[in-house]
Amino acid sequence: MPALRRYARALTRNAEIADDLVQDTLVRALRSEHLFHGGEIRSWLYTILTNLNRNRLRALARRPVEQTIEDNDAAGSAGPEAGARDIERALATLAEEQRATLLLVVLEGLSYREAADVQGVPIGTVMSRLARARMQIKAYLDGERPALRRVK
Amino acid sequence: MNDRDSPVSIDELHAYVDGELPADRQQAVAAWLAAHPGDAARVAAWRAQADAIRARYGAIGAEPEPPRFDLASLARARNAPSRSSIRSWRGIAAAAVLAAFLAGGTIGWLAHGASAAAPGRFDTFTTQALEAHKIYVVEVRHPVEVGGAERPHLVQWLSKRLDYPLRVPDLGSNGLKLVGGRLLPGPTGPAALFMYESPSGERFTLYYARTDAAQTAMRYRAADRFSAFYWVENGLAYVMSGPGDRDHLLEVAQAAYDQIDKNAPAQPAR
Numbered sequence: 001m002p003a004l005r006r007y008a009r010a011l012t013r014n015a016e017i018a019d020d021l022v023q024d025t026l027v028r029a030l031r032s033e034h035l036f037h038g039g040e041i042r043s044w045l046y047t048i049l050t051n052l053n054r055n056r057l058r059a060l061a062r063r064p065v066e067q068t069i070e071d072n073d074a075a076g077s078a079g080p081e082a083g084a085r086d087i088e089r090a091l092a093t094l095a096e097e098q099r100a101t102l103l104l105v106v107l108e109g110l111s112y113r114e115a116a117d118v119q120g121v122p123i124g125t126v127m128s129r130l131a132r133a134r135m136q137i138k139a140y141l142d143g144e145r146p147a148l149r150r151v152k
Numbered sequence: 153m154n155d156r157d158s159p160v161s162i163d164e165l166h167a168y169v170d171g172e173l174p175a176d177r178q179q180a181v182a183a184w185l186a187a188h189p190g191d192a193a194r195v196a197a198w199r200a201q202a203d204a205i206r207a208r209y210g211a212i213g214a215e216p217e218p219p220r221f222d223l224a225s226l227a228r229a230r231n232a233p234s235r236s237s238i239r240s241w242r243g244i245a246a247a248a249v250l251a252a253f254l255a256g257g258t259i260g261w262l263a264h265g266a267s268a269a270a271p272g273r274f275d276t277f278t279t280q281a282l283e284a285h286k287i288y289v290v291e292v293r294h295p296v297e298v299g300g301a302e303r304p305h306l307v308q309w310l311s312k313r314l315d316y317p318l319r320v321p322d323l324g325s326n327g328l329k330l331v332g333g334r335l336l337p338g339p340t341g342p343a344a345l346f347m348y349e350s351p352s353g354e355r356f357t358l359y360y361a362r363t364d365a366a367q368t369a370m371r372y373r374a375a376d377r378f379s380a381f382y383w384v385e386n387g388l389a390y391v392m393s394g395p396g397d398r399d400h401l402l403e404v405a406q407a408a409y410d411q412i413d414k415n416a417p418a419q420p421a422r
Binding site: 056059137 | 209376
């Protein structure tokens with residue numbers, strides 16, 4: 001569960017939304033019969049959370065006034081140091097599914113295969129998302145702020 | 153080996169960083185990097201990114217878990233009787249526990265149990281209504297139990313459960329369509345939630361629960377991204393919840409109020 005929270009936090013960059021997502025994920029999980037069929041629980045939880053977040057963003061996209069990105073992290077009272085800020089901002093510039101892929105692989109240590117299953121895409125897509133995500137983060141950190149945020 | 157000397161692809165560099173590279177290519181890639189400083193720098197940058205991400209978010213897993221993630225509570229809801237007709241109870245029970253913890257700590261849930269002490273209070277009703285609002289407006293596939301197409305049945309059913317002839321406003325003139333409704337556990341027994349939706353997907357809910365509080369004027373409450381108007385009329389508490397825009401919400405609440413007031417039964421069922 002700590003891992004799920006960590007993933008949610010990195011994905012949404014908002015402590016409250018992240019914890020809501022985790023909770024919704026747990027509730028879905030508890031209600032599902034899947035729990036009784038064995039199988040890989042961990043990936044499955046990531047799958048639920050990733051889907052819930054995608055639904056959330058779709059819902060937000062239909063409401064243009066809502067703010068979708070919060071840079072500040074409620075839990076970090078002292079304020080994260082500059083490096084942490086930078087990576088946070090860099091992640092924020094990524095398209096949602098690129099961010100999810102990168103986090104699943106880098107932060108959560110999923111294999112390409114697992115990340116592909118979680119996102120319901122072929123491995124090739126995982127690799128191209130990973131490549132684009134890394135390229136864009138590097139560009140951002142190198143000071144080349146993208147004029148346009150990729151919006152899917 | 154043929155593999156050993158073939159040029160290294162960009163995909164292989166990623167795989168190398170992520171530990172996905174087949175063992176028989178490890179050496180080839182390492183050798184390639186030694187000979188190609190540009191690619192080596194790239195790989196180093198990716199590794200630095202990964203380190204930064206782990207450094208930034210890794211500690212979150214060590215933070216104390218909020219009580220609302222208590223699986224035992226969540227599971228208790230899950231293990232409620234789940235035979236066909238009681239099926240929806242499972243969801244309601246889960247939602248109630250969820251709602252309670254969402255309110256911050258256990259206050260919401262305790263307030264629910266202890267509501268006999270102070271039923272009908274503004275806080276209690278708006279908290280519950282906002283929680284229900286928050287939970288169900290994000291539902292894409294199952295926002296309601298009975299759809300707006302079955303309006304007569306829906307109103308009849310919930311009126312029966314609340315033992316009160318509910319007046320369900322038609323908010324078409326505010327550009328809102330009735331999505332449907334559902335039954336909820338409320339502070340004073342069953343509560344009803346009706347959901348409305350604008351063409352752009354903006355959702356409002358109107359919450360009904362019995363109360364013995366005296367008639368009130370409309371009161372406003374804002375809670376993070378949502379807000380609510382509460383009023384009491386003839387033994388029924390109403391909470392109109394919606395997005396944070398106060399003025400817009402007031403328009404909608406006012407429209408609902410006017411219609412309900414106009415159609416109010418002379419003698420409220422008691």
